[in-house]
Amino acid sequence: MPDITRIWPQGVQFDTNSGIASDRGYSCEQLAQQYGTPLYVMDTVDVAERANYFVRTVQEAFVNATTHVSFAGKAFLSKEIARIVTEQGMYVDTCTWGEMKIALAAGIPGRKLVLHGNNKTDDEIRLAIENDFDKIVIDEPHEPERIARIAHELGKRARVMVRVTVGVHAGGHEYISTAHEDQKFGISLLPADHSDVSDIQSAQFFDDVAHGPAVHALHSCLELSHDLELVGIHSHIGSQIHDADAFIEAAQRVMVLRRAFYATDGYVVPEIDLGGGYSVAYVEGDASMDIRETMERIAQAIKLDSTRAGLPLPIVSFEPGRWIVAPAGYTLYRVGTVKTVDLGEGKQRVYVSVDGGMSDNIRPALYGAQYTARIVNRQGSHDTISARIVGSHCESGDIVVHDIALPSDVKRGDLLAVPVTGAYGRTMASNYNQLLRPAVVAVDNNGTHVMIRRETVDDLLSLDVSE
Ligand SMILES: Cc1ncc(COP(=O)(O)O)c(C=O)c1O
Numbered sequence: 527m528p529d530i531t532r533i534w535p536q537g538v539q540f541d542t543n544s545g546i547a548s549d550r551g552y553s554c555e556q557l558a559q560q561y562g563t564p565l566y567v568m569d570t571v572d573v574a575e576r577a578n579y580f581v582r583t584v585q586e587a588f589v590n591a592t593t594h595v596s597f598a599g600k601a602f603l604s605k606e607i608a609r610i611v612t613e614q615g616m617y618v619d620t621c622t623w624g625e626m627k628i629a630l631a632a633g634i635p636g637r638k639l640v641l642h643g644n645n646k647t648d649d650e651i652r653l654a655i656e657n658d659f660d661k662i663v664i665d666e667p668h669e670p671e672r673i674a675r676i677a678h679e680l681g682k683r684a685r686v687m688v689r690v691t692v693g694v695h696a697g698g699h700e701y702i703s704t705a706h707e708d709q710k711f712g713i714s715l716l717p718a719d720h721s722d723v724s725d726i727q728s729a730q731f732f733d734d735v736a737h738g739p740a741v742h743a744l745h746s747c748l749e750l751s752h753d754l755e756l757v758g759i760h761s762h763i764g765s766q767i768h769d770a771d772a773f774i775e776a777a778q779r780v781m782v783l784r785r786a787f788y789a790t791d792g793y794v795v796p797e798i799d800l801g802g803g804y805s806v807a808y809v810e811g812d813a814s815m816d817i818r819e820t821m822e823r824i825a826q827a828i829k830l831d832s833t834r835a836g837l838p839l840p841i842v843s844f845e846p847g848r849w850i851v852a853p854a855g856y857t858l859y860r861v862g863t864v865k866t867v868d869l870g871e872g873k874q875r876v877y878v879s880v881d882g883g884m885s886d887n888i889r890p891a892l893y894g895a896q897y898t899a900r901i902v903n904r905q906g907s908h909d910t911i912s913a914r915i916v917g918s919h920c921e922s923g924d925i926v927v928h929d930i931a932l933p934s935d936v937k938r939g940d941l942l943a944v945p946v947t948g949a950y951g952r953t954m955a956s957n958y959n960q961l962l963r964p965a966v967v968a969v970d971n972n973g974t975h976v977m978i979r980r981e982t983v984d985d986l987l988s989l990d991v992s993e
């Protein structure tokens with residue numbers, strides 16, 4: 527079982543005398559010199575172990591039910607990672623043409639792939655159906671007809687789920703919270719004129735759900751059953767969620783919908799997918815989701831509901847992204863300018879500039895996300911200074927770590943490592959200021975290799991086709 531309080535990959539060790547960090551025996555300085563900086567490092571043994579642990583934990587919690595776990599490729603995707611997680615029994619969840627193409631290029635069969643998206647193109651839907659994707663997740667009321675039309679043209683039957691906004695408010699930041707009503711994803715569980723009952727087990731709540739847009743969308747899928755196979759109900763309530771109660775509540779609401787739809791249409795929806803969103807620790811002392819406890823509680827809630835309703839247990843699915851890869855990755859930066867700024871009243875802050883920034887990690891700027899860092903090429907002095915680690919972009923919000931105590935002798939040329947950048951770092955990276963997206967290097971027990979190569983200026987120039 528991975529140590530969920532740890533913010534470094536299991537393979538990373540710090541020599542207490544020299545201060546030098548190594549990952550599975552390879553020193554970080556060696557990695558930086560061989561592959562350059564900034565550098566994303568992914569401990570792929572850690573990824574496999576975390577994926578394996580998640581899949582096993584879900585299977586053990588849901589002893590009598592079939593379970594599926596998909597890896598949310600938006601967190602991090604490469605052909606190698608797609609293969610590593612599928613070898614551990616996972617499916618891969620994609621939501622764009624590019625993600626689908628990478629998963630398919632990795633050789634993952636369509637029956638192990640899921641397609642999401644609030645604005646899917648016809649081409650994406652066609653590619654999913656041609657490749658027999660396990661599920662296409664419907665996100666809006668007109669989509670059943672569009673998918674059915676394309677399936678009909680292809681002479682195939684598309685397997686579909688309906689994504690429901692269950693009305694549970696959770697998630698680390700407004701931008702990553704997805705189950706409240708005022709946002710773009712999914713179809714509402716409740717009608718606009720629903721009553722105010724808070725007891726989700728009440729007859730009134732059941733009645734509201736039975737008259738809601740989600741039941742209507744499920745019904746549309748059944749009406750198109752020549753071209754669509756209705757396989758499930760989907761709910762994803764947000765990301766970086768610490769509160770297990772939110773998942774239990776979401777599961778219970780999905781189960782009410784399953785019952786309500788059985789009452790209105792006599793159809794037992796075979797599968798429910800509860801999405802991703804399980805939190806990880808970003809800095810020492812942060813909370814991280816205890817998957818075992820959460821899964822056991824969800825399993826209990828689902829079992830109770832099915833037994834009460836006299837319905838068979840559904841297949842239960844999950845879509846973790848961050849939990850699988852975030853703590854398995856870290857970023858190495860080389861320190862450049864070190865500048866002391868007077869804040870008045872005798873206070874100072876030291877701005878430590880590194881050779882990357884918001885282009886390789888947008889999360890601090892976008893969500894105010896907190897990270898930590900440490901010097902990994904030597905033992906710094908014991909006395910510390912109050913520092914802010916910043917990037918190289920022309921933007922004052924280009925902050926890597928907002929506020930951190932660093933050894934007071936931090937200097938140009940030091941190697942700095944920022945942990946927990948394995949999720950939503952590389953996949954949200956940009957070329958702002960024409961910085962080159964860093965390489966991703968894999969470290970395992972057999973060696974190190976480039977998983978995704980560093981961009982070059984030739985890459986940038988090749989896009990600029992004007993004479
Ligand atoms: C539909 C869906 N599934 C899964 C995920 C993965 O979320 P996380 O990386 O927080 O586990 C997301 C992202 O929030 C998502 O939108």
Ligand SMILES: N[C@@H](CCCC[NH3+])C(=O)O
Pocket residue numbers: 600702765766889949950954
């Ligand atoms: N990109 C976000 C999470 C959003 C997940 C996608 N629905 C993050 O870095 O935390």
